[in-house]
């Protein structure tokens with residue numbers, strides 16, 4: 001038996017102000033999208049903004065439903081929009097932010113497992129890493145340089161070959 005250690009390196013920024021200008025702009029778009037979320041059940045609003053290689057920004061927010069599982073997370077709303085409308089364009093980066101109507105969240109909030117899997121599909125397809133920046137409503141911002149850093153041992157198309 002051998003042991004195999006998996007390591008992830010993340011970058012932690014003290015606040016949005018410490019981010020490069022282009023990522024601050026992307027995070028601002030994610031905040032705007034978040035504030036249009038439809039989240040009457042959880043009252044937990046999430047906004048995502050993707051930057052394509054062309055520089056175009058695609059946003060998404062969570063869309064809930066009275067039949068709870070029929071709703072969708074912000075990240076998948078955004079990435080499926082990009083995948084369906086810009087199928088041949090690579091995604092450079094994703095900014096993600098949340099806001100709860102119950103309390104201020106200052107803990108950086110990462111994408112859920114299902115969204116990591118959905119994002120990994122596009123990262124594998126484009127063969128280029130997608131940088132992910134995530135935060136709460138306020139406070140620190142975490143950067144993962146690639147979806148792989150958030151989802152090691154990904155199940156991807158190579159297993160179907």
Ligand SMILES: O=c1ccn([C@H]2C[C@H](O)[C@@H](CO)O2)c(=O)[nH]1
Pocket residue numbers: 039042044045046061062063064071072073074075110111112113115
């Ligand atoms: O990665 C995530 C995790 C959760 N949510 C949404 C789903 C639901 O509407 C609400 C509470 O889970 O937040 C997202 O949009 N993205």
Ligand SMILES: [Zn+2]
Pocket residue numbers: 073074075076111112113114115116
């Ligand atoms: Zn999700």
